[in-house]
Amino acid sequence: MYPIVFIGAGPGDPGLLTLAGLQALEAAEVVYAPDPFEQTFAQILQGKRVEVPFDYGFAELVARLKNEAEKAPVAFLVPGDLTFYSPFQPFIDELGNQARVIPGVGTVNAAAARLAKTLDLPGVCNRAVIASPRTLGDGDDAPTLQDLARPGVTLVIYMNNLPLPELVRQLRAGYGCNVPIALLHRLGLPGEEVILSDLDAIVARVGDRDYFNLSGENRRPALTLVLVGETLTARPGGDWWDWRRENVWKHRS
Ligand SMILES: C[S@@+](CC[C@H](N)C(=O)[O-])C[C@H]1O[C@@H](n2cnc3c(N)ncnc32)[C@H](O)[C@@H]1O
The missing domain is CATH 3.30.950.10 (Tetrapyrrole methylase, C-terminal domain)
Known part of the structure; x- marks a missing residue:
């Protein structure tokens, strides 16, 4: 069994993918990519089978994932990061130890x-x-x-x-x-x-x-x-820094 990796993909610019995310994405053969990642990540996705997760119901997608992960690693591109407003939690829970989550840059x-x-x-x-x-x-x-x-x-x-x-x-x-x-x-x-x-x-x-x-x-x-x-629009200025340096951050022997 290969892992099914939920990669925090950032807001859409592949330049904001983490190195860990890139490594996991490169290893995957099947990638579930919501809009607009299929287009913006096209270069990294070349040669991989790209699927839209919203084309499948829960049970059907779980069965597909388990089957696909018998042969090769599978990845999901999670918009932004899993922390807020991510639709994939039921899959992560269902897959248990087979699921891995990689953090990303949230919007x-x-x-x-x-x-x-x-x-x-x-x-x-x-x-x-x-x-x-x-x-x-x-x-x-x-x-x-x-x-x-x-x-x-x-x-x-x-x-x-x-x-x-x-x-x-x-x-x-x-x-x-x-x-x-x-x-x-x-x-x-x-x-x-x-x-x-x-x-x-x-x-x-x-x-x-x-x-x-x-x-x-x-x-x-x-x-x-x-x-x-x-x-x-606030501009904290030098006093803001000096007060905090003096009272919080300055090393004291
Ligand atoms: C389902 S939530 C996904 C949030 C995501 N999990 C995150 O960590 O940013 C979708 C919402 O995130 C925001 N969003 C996602 N990508 C964005 C982008 N490239 N630019 C601006 N807002 C974006 C919008 O408010 C959008 O309606």
Whole structure:
């Protein structure tokens, strides 16, 4: 039996694959690759059988995987990283010891790098909250983004399915003031767009552009990540460093 390796593939740019991920991918003969990895990883995937995991039901795919892994290693390209919003957990559990997981660059990591901003900045932001309005739940008791948006919070919003004016209304009500917001669309992919604005200006700035795939026939979540909070534009400066060096990091004999 060969392993079935779930490789954190990053946001789509093969340059963000780890060395461990590349090694496992090179060894695999069959690769399950969701969109857009079949295209962006085409060079590394040459000569391999590439499958779309969403073409199969659970039982059918498990049977295929076990059969394929009798002959050679099998790999899955996990969008971003397994840590958040990955659809493959049932397969990993079912495969037990045969499954291996390799970490990758999550979209949030790539977004912070693209903006060149840390999302947790003591003195400006004291917590980061990762959420998706798709998975917050339904019903009167379900939290909303408005409940999560508070001064001092950096919000990382995956798979947004709210129209932008409604998203902004909820965030404005939660933060209670105007704060920076960034839309990061197709990070690391052809057609990448980054819009850094604030809650009061973003709706007019974006206009009719549908960054969340809300008007298309295919309602699959768009490749757009939303970041919100003061840390997106904060500039901590030398005093921030000096205080921390003096009180936290400086070596003391
Ligand atoms: C099912 S989740 C996958 C998240 C993934 N496990 C991760 O670690 O980033 C899909 C959502 O991730 C975000 N996303 C994934 N790839 C992206 C990219 N290249 N650019 C911007 N957002 C992306 C979008 O919010 C998208 O709707």
